[in-house]
Amino acid sequence: MRIGELSRRTGVSVPTIKYYVREGLLPAGRLSSPNQASYDASHERRLRLVRALLDVGGLSVAAIREVLDAVDDTERPVHKVLGEAADRLAARHVGEPDAALDAARAAVADLVERRGWRVNVKSPQAEALAGALAALERVGHGTFVELLDDYADAAEQVAAVDLAYAARSARREGLVESAVVGTVLGDALLTALRRLAHVDASARAYGDGGQEGPVTREASGEPGAPDGEGRGSGPDAAA
Template sequence: MRIGELSRRSGVPVPTIKYYLREGLLAAGELTSPNQARYGPGHERRLRLIRALLDVGGLPLAAIGEVLRAMDDPGQPVHKVLGAAADRVTPTGGEAAGPDLEDAREEVAELVRRRGWQADERGTAAESLAGVLCALRRAGHGGYIDLLDVYADAAEPIARADLDYVQRRVAREDLVESVVVGTVLGEAMFGALRRLAHIDVSFRRFESPEHLSGPVGPVGPVGPVGSVGPVGSVGPVGPVEPVEPGGSGGGGEVAGGAGGTRGAEGSDAAEEPGGTEGSGGADGGAAGA
């Protein structure tokens, strides 16, 4: 494919692809003319990896270049590639040398020994952890350090799951790429999951209806029902109003109306036989025919 198609398929602009080519992050394509080259699926795959490490993993281009060079070196063991990726992800520095940092380093070394981890006690990750311990104490939250083993208990199964995923790959290219992706993007994934868990636990503890309303207290006893008082006496009935003489006329009108209704019903009934006779004549005519 030409560079324009590579750009469309990968989502990376052409000027950016040319920059990656100049910086050695992306291998050159196969020349088809003095100023044109053909690119393959491997170039598209590498571009997607670079963008993932840059946009999601947060690695600077210089660090990405170092990781990619370790990936492309066939003499590098997979464990070394993992270390190269981890070293680029882990922040270092920021803590001045002194007694506090030395104490923190010793705490980290003791943690590594206590858990039997096969890790360098003065490696990049250990130095980063020592710096975190110093920062916690300086911020007045040294008690957070008591959670070290809780964090370590959570980290071990995650690390095993990461490497289980890596070992499914057979080809070295797939293997080392999955190591880098699992290290860099796995770090971002775990951080996002931890934040989601924080939101959930925080809501359940501080914002749930049970927390806001508090526990419902016991219902108090019901008091005794009061006695019913005596029924009062009924007063005298008032005088009955006389009925107007013309009041019954309405009844006569109703009766007359009923009579009129009956007359109408009689006329309806009288018309029905005539209709029947007519139909009988028609039947007779049909029979005669």
């Protein structure tokens, strides 16, 4: 396909595609003439990966380049590549070390040892967890550390699902890409599901009992409900 078709298929503007090529995020197209280049499905897949890492993952261009370099390095074992990609996706702790952070790091190290996880307690992911625990301590919720094993149980199940999804791809590149995309988009998916579950749990624990069953789009009268359902008052309500 020409670059215009690639742009239409992905929703990414032609100037942006050219910028990604210059920055090494997207391979150049195959020259079909001195002034024309053609692109294929691999370019489309890579372009969608770049947009996912940028728009959903919030990674910088430099970080995306590092992730893509890891994806394309066929000499590194898949486990190492997945670990390096995860390092780039992990949140970085910002701030000076203090007693709260020291205690949180100790709690993370204890968790890793207790559960037998084969991970580096000084990795960016472990530091991100310690940073979150330290922040909880600073705002008066240090007892949250008591829930770590409950959260770890859930995290292990999610990780198994993530890798099972990635393993559907027979290609090494597809495996790594699926794991990276699954981590970025899966975080957004998991957060949204958690928010929904919070609302449901709150309604069950503290609600007034007036609402029974799911509130569907039809029942709520929101835009998009089928004609004749969920309508409110107004001149067309009885039509």
